[in-house]
Amino acid sequence: MESQAEGRAAAGGLATRWVELVVALVIVGGGALVIKDSMRIGTDWGPDGPEGGYFPFLTGWSLALSGLWLTGHTLWNWRRMAGQVFASWSALRPVLAMLLPTIAFVVLIKLIGIYVASAIFIGAFMMWQGKYKLLPALAVAIAIPAAVFLLFELWFLVPLPKGPVERLFGY
Amino acid sequence: MEDVANLMQGFAVALTWQNLLFMLVGILLGVLIGVLPGLGGANGVAILLPLTFTMSPTSAIIMLSCIYWGALFGGAITSILFNIPGEPWSVATTFDGYPMAQQGRAGEAMTAAFTSSFIGAFFAVVVITFLAPLVARFALKFGPPEYFAVQFLTFCSFIGMSREPPVKTIAAMMIGFALAAVGLDTVTGQLRMTFGHTELLQGFDFLIAVIGLFGIGEILLTMEEGLAFKGVKGKIDPRIVLQTWAKLPKYWLTSLRGCLIGCWMGITPGGATPASFMSYGMARRFSKEKEKFGSGHVEGVVAPETAAHAAGTSALLPMLTLGIPGSPTAAVLLGGLLIWGLQPGPLLFVEKKEFVWGLIASMYLGNIVGLIIVLTTVPWWAAILRIPFSIIAPVIVVICAIGAYTVHNSFFDVAMMLVFGVVGYVFKKLKYPLAPLVLALVLGDMAETAFRQSMLLSKGSIEIFWSNGLVGTIMTLAVVLLYWPLMSKVVEGWRGGMQPFRRNKGAGAPPPAQ
Numbered sequence: 001m002e003s004q005a006e007g008r009a010a011a012g013g014l015a016t017r018w019v020e021l022v023v024a025l026v027i028v029g030g031g032a033l034v035i036k037d038s039m040r041i042g043t044d045w046g047p048d049g050p051e052g053g054y055f056p057f058l059t060g061w062s063l064a065l066s067g068l069w070l071t072g073h074t075l076w077n078w079r080r081m082a083g084q085v086f087a088s089w090s091a092l093r094p095v096l097a098m099l100l101p102t103i104a105f106v107v108l109i110k111l112i113g114i115y116v117a118s119a120i121f122i123g124a125f126m127m128w129q130g131k132y133k134l135l136p137a138l139a140v141a142i143a144i145p146a147a148v149f150l151l152f153e154l155w156f157l158v159p160l161p162k163g164p165v166e167r168l169f170g171y
Numbered sequence: 172m173e174d175v176a177n178l179m180q181g182f183a184v185a186l187t188w189q190n191l192l193f194m195l196v197g198i199l200l201g202v203l204i205g206v207l208p209g210l211g212g213a214n215g216v217a218i219l220l221p222l223t224f225t226m227s228p229t230s231a232i233i234m235l236s237c238i239y240w241g242a243l244f245g246g247a248i249t250s251i252l253f254n255i256p257g258e259p260w261s262v263a264t265t266f267d268g269y270p271m272a273q274q275g276r277a278g279e280a281m282t283a284a285f286t287s288s289f290i291g292a293f294f295a296v297v298v299i300t301f302l303a304p305l306v307a308r309f310a311l312k313f314g315p316p317e318y319f320a321v322q323f324l325t326f327c328s329f330i331g332m333s334r335e336p337p338v339k340t341i342a343a344m345m346i347g348f349a350l351a352a353v354g355l356d357t358v359t360g361q362l363r364m365t366f367g368h369t370e371l372l373q374g375f376d377f378l379i380a381v382i383g384l385f386g387i388g389e390i391l392l393t394m395e396e397g398l399a400f401k402g403v404k405g406k407i408d409p410r411i412v413l414q415t416w417a418k419l420p421k422y423w424l425t426s427l428r429g430c431l432i433g434c435w436m437g438i439t440p441g442g443a444t445p446a447s448f449m450s451y452g453m454a455r456r457f458s459k460e461k462e463k464f465g466s467g468h469v470e471g472v473v474a475p476e477t478a479a480h481a482a483g484t485s486a487l488l489p490m491l492t493l494g495i496p497g498s499p500t501a502a503v504l505l506g507g508l509l510i511w512g513l514q515p516g517p518l519l520f521v522e523k524k525e526f527v528w529g530l531i532a533s534m535y536l537g538n539i540v541g542l543i544i545v546l547t548t549v550p551w552w553a554a555i556l557r558i559p560f561s562i563i564a565p566v567i568v569v570i571c572a573i574g575a576y577t578v579h580n581s582f583f584d585v586a587m588m589l590v591f592g593v594v595g596y597v598f599k600k601l602k603y604p605l606a607p608l609v610l611a612l613v614l615g616d617m618a619e620t621a622f623r624q625s626m627l628l629s630k631g632s633i634e635i636f637w638s639n640g641l642v643g644t645i646m647t648l649a650v651v652l653l654y655w656p657l658m659s660k661v662v663e664g665w666r667g668g669m670q671p672f673r674r675n676k677g678a679g680a681p682p683p684a685q
Contacts, residue, residue, distance in 0.1 A: 095394050
């Protein structure tokens, strides 16, 4: 019966109980990490008052205990949560369609600066997700970074990361 | 009456052409931010913060707070026309606002929403005007235990008032505290939780967390919901405005209740979102026309909007007087003040009088300007929402990335923003509240310092938090708020019985050691 329920949830999408469980366990792990690090620097009473780890130690325990509670809560309700779906597979597809290009965009910022990366990101996303023709996509993709350039570099004098293309223009 | 004179001086500061222009720009940007998915009051202000570094602090805070007012107004537009709450506190507005729009009464609904927002905000500003100097004067006497007690109150009221499961609220809060502890400990000079990574020396900036959690996280959520804006046409006819205004005085009691709930929740700080739900619920319970709620009743728009704006505005009171923000946006404004070298707290009222009163005066003016602007420009904002999401989404991501980068000119922050974005998406879906995480991240260092100093004073005894009437009252109030849901349930269960109170007093006894 357990496996049947699992099968149903898997067919519909990512099961809520698994996500709940993983998040709760990550919280426990995070709490453990905080406890461990505060024990390294001392959680006790030093010569001049509480040591550096005093407050984080309490935080870590609260974090770990709340995580344990949530883990237990999820396991306790494991069967009752069988039908619940965190997000259906069809709903996760657009999320990934946003997330993966965003990751690529952030990597591109590192490589070629924010202006060209933004242009590529906006243009490509419009053509791929919005099914726009090259011309309108190009227009928006150039207009937005240009506006940002005017606003930040020229008007408010806030420098943003630049790459080889900007260097060609002397920036 | 000294306050009134100070306020008049404040108007003199705020009423320069330049500041009025910044006000106008701020409101327009704010409404835009409120209307666009993925950009809200908190992360919108966070992104625009670096742009104000070159301005004078007074002009800058006027513009930033006007962005906040604009965002508060803007959230109602999407709720009513598109059934999409632009901000969490506008959720309750959709209950009656969207049905009204479907019945062709969009103009009426929006007029009622904007006017109620204005009344709520105005009430809160009046409260700030007269209460803030008193609180500030009072807070001059505060020592570390009192400060920690107020912060403890803040966090307890979050747990008690939250609509999310309390354990998840605690978990989110503790994540905030843990992240706040990362980096160099200024008291002992030790490195905490950096694990040998030099990028972590500075710790996590909450502005990055705000931009990621609320910005990127919201975009991912919107993608999942497959946003197809099927909106009702929005246009406000001056005749409808006057007709609606003629109807509104009938609901004065609902408005007043909304104002009071909002101010209470904003100051304590439960936040604007629970305030709006509570006000809506109370309005329905006490209304003579209960059955009309949910099917397009004006009162159902008046109640949540008044409370949300009263809460959103009064959240600035503890921020200015104690340095403890009542909402994420107030936290971002606090961050701005610190960057300009202004330390919020009771001393601000003594040392930077013209700044404080200029800001308070600008709250009056900003809300009046805001009301006029939103009433006249609604069709434009509705048109912006018709721009396809495949254009808006990448543009907002680009804006978030720029905002994250400009905080410290660091690429690492952009990467962190992405991580916070994924966390924000998952947490939102699993009903982990984000506001306590952000506030704990902001207040973490302050709370820890106050706690340490208190412990130093008492040589490690918790009893210092009950050592005098003042601190004891605050701590007890905090514990009561913490167990509020439990208590109200017990009271509910015992209703009709004779011994409801005596019984549950014991339930709230042991305070969890923070």
